[in-house]
Amino acid sequence: MIQLKNLDKFIESRFQRVFILKGINLTINEGEFITLMGPSGAGKSTLLNILGLLDEDYEGDYSFGERGIKTMKERERSALYKSEFGYIFQAYHLIDELTVYENIETPLLYRNVPSSERKSIIANLMDRFNMVAKKDLFPAQLSGGQQQLVGIARAVAGRPRILLADEPTGNLHSGQAKEIMEIFQELHREGTTIIQATHARENADFGTRLINMLDGKIERDEAI
Amino acid sequence: MMTDADRIYKINQEFVSNGESELVGLSPSLLPVTLREEFTEVEQATLIFDLSIFSSVMVDAGQGNQEESKFAYVDEYFYDVFDFELIVGQKKGILSQPNQLVLTESTADRLFGSVSSAEGKSLKVDGKDYLVTGVMQDFPSTSHMEFDFLASFKTHRGSREPQWSPSNYYNYVKVKPGADMAQFKSNLDQMVDKYLGSDMDEYGFQTAFFAQPLTSIHLGDPTLTPFKPGTEVKYLYIFGVVAILLITIGIINYVNLATAEATERNKEVGLRKVMGAGRMQLFGQFVSESILLSCGAILLSTFILYLIAIPFENFGGVPLNFELLFSPVGMTGLLGLALIVGLLAGFYPSMILSQMQPLKALGNKMKIGSGAWVRKSLVVFQFFVSMGLLISTFVVKNQLNFMQEVNLGYDKEQVVVLNYHYNMREAIPTLRDEMVRSGTAISISRAAAMPHDVKGTYKIFPGGDNDREFFITGYAADPDLIRTINLELLEGQNYSESDPLRSSLKDENSRMPILLNESAIAEMGWTAKEAIGKRVNVGFTSNALVKGVIKDFYFNSLHKKVGPMVIFNDPDEANVLLIKLRAGNPTANLATIETVWKKLVPDRPFNPKFLDQEYASLYQSEQNVSLIFSLFAGIAVFIALMGLFGLVSYVALRRTREISIRKVLGATQGDVLQVLSVDFLKLLAISALLAIGFGIWFSNSWLEAFANRTVLSIWPFVIAILSVMVLAVFTIGYRSWKVFRLNPATTLKSE
Numbered sequence: 001m002i003q004l005k006n007l008d009k010f011i012e013s014r015f016q017r018v019f020i021l022k023g024i025n026l027t028i029n030e031g032e033f034i035t036l037m038g039p040s041g042a043g044k045s046t047l048l049n050i051l052g053l054l055d056e057d058y059e060g061d062y063s064f065g066e067r068g069i070k071t072m073k074e075r076e077r078s079a080l081y082k083s084e085f086g087y088i089f090q091a092y093h094l095i096d097e098l099t100v101y102e103n104i105e106t107p108l109l110y111r112n113v114p115s116s117e118r119k120s121i122i123a124n125l126m127d128r129f130n131m132v133a134k135k136d137l138f139p140a141q142l143s144g145g146q147q148q149l150v151g152i153a154r155a156v157a158g159r160p161r162i163l164l165a166d167e168p169t170g171n172l173h174s175g176q177a178k179e180i181m182e183i184f185q186e187l188h189r190e191g192t193t194i195i196q197a198t199h200a201r202e203n204a205d206f207g208t209r210l211i212n213m214l215d216g217k218i219e220r221d222e223a224i
Numbered sequence: 225m226m227t228d229a230d231r232i233y234k235i236n237q238e239f240v241s242n243g244e245s246e247l248v249g250l251s252p253s254l255l256p257v258t259l260r261e262e263f264t265e266v267e268q269a270t271l272i273f274d275l276s277i278f279s280s281v282m283v284d285a286g287q288g289n290q291e292e293s294k295f296a297y298v299d300e301y302f303y304d305v306f307d308f309e310l311i312v313g314q315k316k317g318i319l320s321q322p323n324q325l326v327l328t329e330s331t332a333d334r335l336f337g338s339v340s341s342a343e344g345k346s347l348k349v350d351g352k353d354y355l356v357t358g359v360m361q362d363f364p365s366t367s368h369m370e371f372d373f374l375a376s377f378k379t380h381r382g383s384r385e386p387q388w389s390p391s392n393y394y395n396y397v398k399v400k401p402g403a404d405m406a407q408f409k410s411n412l413d414q415m416v417d418k419y420l421g422s423d424m425d426e427y428g429f430q431t432a433f434f435a436q437p438l439t440s441i442h443l444g445d446p447t448l449t450p451f452k453p454g455t456e457v458k459y460l461y462i463f464g465v466v467a468i469l470l471i472t473i474g475i476i477n478y479v480n481l482a483t484a485e486a487t488e489r490n491k492e493v494g495l496r497k498v499m500g501a502g503r504m505q506l507f508g509q510f511v512s513e514s515i516l517l518s519c520g521a522i523l524l525s526t527f528i529l530y531l532i533a534i535p536f537e538n539f540g541g542v543p544l545n546f547e548l549l550f551s552p553v554g555m556t557g558l559l560g561l562a563l564i565v566g567l568l569a570g571f572y573p574s575m576i577l578s579q580m581q582p583l584k585a586l587g588n589k590m591k592i593g594s595g596a597w598v599r600k601s602l603v604v605f606q607f608f609v610s611m612g613l614l615i616s617t618f619v620v621k622n623q624l625n626f627m628q629e630v631n632l633g634y635d636k637e638q639v640v641v642l643n644y645h646y647n648m649r650e651a652i653p654t655l656r657d658e659m660v661r662s663g664t665a666i667s668i669s670r671a672a673a674m675p676h677d678v679k680g681t682y683k684i685f686p687g688g689d690n691d692r693e694f695f696i697t698g699y700a701a702d703p704d705l706i707r708t709i710n711l712e713l714l715e716g717q718n719y720s721e722s723d724p725l726r727s728s729l730k731d732e733n734s735r736m737p738i739l740l741n742e743s744a745i746a747e748m749g750w751t752a753k754e755a756i757g758k759r760v761n762v763g764f765t766s767n768a769l770v771k772g773v774i775k776d777f778y779f780n781s782l783h784k785k786v787g788p789m790v791i792f793n794d795p796d797e798a799n800v801l802l803i804k805l806r807a808g809n810p811t812a813n814l815a816t817i818e819t820v821w822k823k824l825v826p827d828r829p830f831n832p833k834f835l836d837q838e839y840a841s842l843y844q845s846e847q848n849v850s851l852i853f854s855l856f857a858g859i860a861v862f863i864a865l866m867g868l869f870g871l872v873s874y875v876a877l878r879r880t881r882e883i884s885i886r887k888v889l890g891a892t893q894g895d896v897l898q899v900l901s902v903d904f905l906k907l908l909a910i911s912a913l914l915a916i917g918f919g920i921w922f923s924n925s926w927l928e929a930f931a932n933r934t935v936l937s938i939w940p941f942v943i944a945i946l947s948v949m950v951l952a953v954f955t956i957g958y959r960s961w962k963v964f965r966l967n968p969a970t971t972l973k974s975e
Contacts, residue, residue: 046969049968052888054888054967054968054972057969075892078887078890081888081889081890085888091972095886097882106886106889107889110886110889110890110892111890154889158890
């Protein structure tokens with residue numbers, strides 16, 4: 001489904017190039033649950049950004065299905081965002097001016113989901129995450145962990161085919177973290193392709209494939 | 225400024241009869257004589273006889289006849305009252321003898337090549353010889369007078385036996401210093417009683433004289449302004465207000481953007497405070513920044529004004545007076561303006577900036593909240609002004625178009641106007657026949673004036689079959705008038721060649737035939753059919769007979785409703801030839817007519833004008849206003865949009881993160897645009913409502929001045945508001961497009 005060929009990302013400074021990613025070759029099939037691991041600076045987040053179409057500044061080929069990403073028009077990419085990808089940010093990135101409810105609702109609005117359906121999806125998610133009481137609060141009023149949960153809820157609300165998660169459990173205590181990973185697993189069983197970047201070893205166990213990265217290169221790529 | 229201008233007054237006269245009053249700027253020839261001899265408070269009085277009220281003159285300075293229209297007779301006291309400079313000649317005794325002439329500097333250059341060669345020369349005016357005894361400075365553009373020739377009044381037969389009637393002259397007095405004007409007025413009233421009392425009793429009218437200060441003539445009542453058109457004060461006020469509004473919008477932009485940027489500068493402020501700056505010092509720093517900007521702006525705008533002065537004068541018809549600007553008064557004014565604007569603009573933002581708490585500032589987490597409400601109302605105001613100005617512009621333009629296109633009741637297209645001199649009148653019938661025979665003219669008529677500019681007040685007195693009394697406009701013409709300009713004869717008959725001319729009828733009971741218009745007969749209570757054959761007393765003629773009734777036409781500006789009119793069969797009073805051209809190439813037809821003219825009256829200048837162009841020039845001042853309004857409206861819209869662009873940029877900057885998130889969540893360009901613009905569009909909607917309210921008020925007030933006006937249409941409002949909204953959306957769209965293009969990866973850094 002996704003293919004990366006000879007992907008490079010570098011920064012030019014004076015006479016040398018500093019490579020953030022070098023020579024990435026990667027094939028991702030539908031339904032996989034991939035974990036990217038590696039120390040800080042390995043390039044996990046960068047790779048995830050590129051996969052999620054957040055970053056267009058790279059060299060090499062990125063094909064989605066039969067189409068090359070770089071040849072797509074803006075509108076097609078926007079459609080891809082809507083139909084294919086759900087993104088969970090390391091820094092949550094909620095919209096401060098919107099309530100919890102509205103934050104989760106936003107992707108659904110962009111997918112033209114009818115009102116009643118929206119309500120029930122959001123209600124279910126919040127119930128699942130035990131956040132019903134916090135429905136009308138603003139992100140500034142939530143703790144880090146709660147914000148993360150909202151970010152996750154927002155990402156999965158639209159039932160994306162591919163879920164990209166950057167340190168999804170960073171600020172959660174172990175109970176919450178487990179809960180989240182179980183949700184991931186459930187989504188995976190339902191057919192969602194999941195790619196997560198994480199430091200936590202125990203999270204990797206939930207996945208089907210483990211990719212280790214170091215200094216912008218893929219060191220190891222094995223199924224588990 | 226003229227010396228002693230504050231002591232100089234013009235004397236106007238009022239006529240009252242039967243409850244109707246009329247104020248004119250003219251007065252009789254015996255007035256200045258009486259004032260000079262009998263009024264102790266009068267230092268000097270002078271008389272001006274402006275010939276252009278009646279006709280132009282033929283001046284021959286050795287190169288053949290030239291038509292001149294800026295010709296006036298003045299008496300020998302002219303230079304005692306008005307302090308104009310004589311370049312050649314002595315003021316004492318100048319113009320005290322008949323056949324003496326003073327030229328203005330540029331006229332002397334024009335006719336004789338130079339000022340010095342003009343002195344002592346003689347020239348012919350309408351066949352009479354005159355001696356050039358002096359050359360004076362050109363009348364300054366700030367004077368309400370503008371002549372090329374000043375001849376001695378003693379030349380004119382009207383000077384020999386001054387009378388209390390007719391009132392054909394402009395009379396001015398210079399009073400002694402400290403004169404009591406109230407006393408002067410009461411002395412004027414006593415003079416009227418003494419000399420005109422018995423006439424007033426006998427003829428049943430009243431008259432009175434009023435003194436008008438020289439300095440108030442230009443901006444005063446337009447009907448009293450002699451020589452050259454003044455300016456209506458209301459325009460000055462309007463433009464003044466608009467200019468202030470534009471400056472205000474500019475100040476608003478500054479305030480909005482400076483306060484929005486305050487958050488960016490709070491680190492600087494915090495550091496300064498930590499280093500020991502006091503609030504007043506900071507305040508002073510920021511205010512001086514804005515004053516400096518303001519000074520720079522004034523310099524720039526003066527420079528630009530200087531560059532565009534000439535095109536602006538042609539475009540808007542208003543000359544720009546730089547002498548005034550660069551005088552000490554003007555410069556002080558400009559500096560003051562810069563200071564005031566800088567202060568006003570900088571005050572609020574500086575207050576905000578200097579009051580910031582240092583810790584909060586260094587912590588860098590300042591909300592836009594501070595002043596957001598103020599900014600919103602300012603934006604509303606800006607766009608209210610822009611939309612309001614646009615609506616006003618459209619309303620003025622609409623009325624203008626209406627006046628150009630309204631059915632005047634006669635045809636002005638393809639009609640050539642030729643002025644001719646009284647002395648030529650015997651040649652006219654031959655001229656006429658030749659022109660018709662040449663095939664270029666369908667019909668030719670003689671008239672006392674162009675049909676859109678008929679003056680000449682007469683009175684209908686009770687008598688004959690009529691018992692009403694009212695003022696009526698008289699139009700001297702010939703039997704061809706109706707055909708030439710296509711007037712509509714409703715009832716009765718037109719004059720025929722066999723009808724007697726007015727000038728030949730001396731007898732009071734003459735049964736002189738007259739044509740009246742609808743308004744005239746309505747005033748007397750008759751229908752058109754009833755009116756035919758009725759006897760009417762008009763002017764000095766009793767028992768004139770109504771021969772025909774014509775449909776009303778607009779013989780004055782559309783500011784007034786059509787009044788009563790009588791058309792006389794009186795070609796001897798005429799000095800304008802109206803020529804209806806045959807359809808086809810006007811240039812070719814005109815050339816043929818010129819040939820005929822040159823053949824029959826070779827010594828008369830041929831200065832053709834087109835009636836429709838002359839008509840259009842009636843509304844020159846409205847046109848100028850309309851153009852200037854458009855310019856101002858355009859500037860206002862531009863400034864408001866710039867302000868909007870700045871604000872939107874700022875908001876987009878602050879919301880970059882949010883926009884990237886939305887993009888990741890699937891938002892399209894359109895969704896983002898919507899998110900950014902919704903808030904602004906709400907503000908604009910409020911502006912629109914306010915602008916509609918203003919627009920309605922403005923339209924009603926403006927159109928009130930016109931007796932004939934367009935219906936208040938919805939289009940000015942719709943077009944003005946929609947175009948501003950669309951431009952605003954484009955502005956926001958452009959800005960949001962730039963933000964949308966950014967890579968989410970770069971904008972969404974971890975916090």
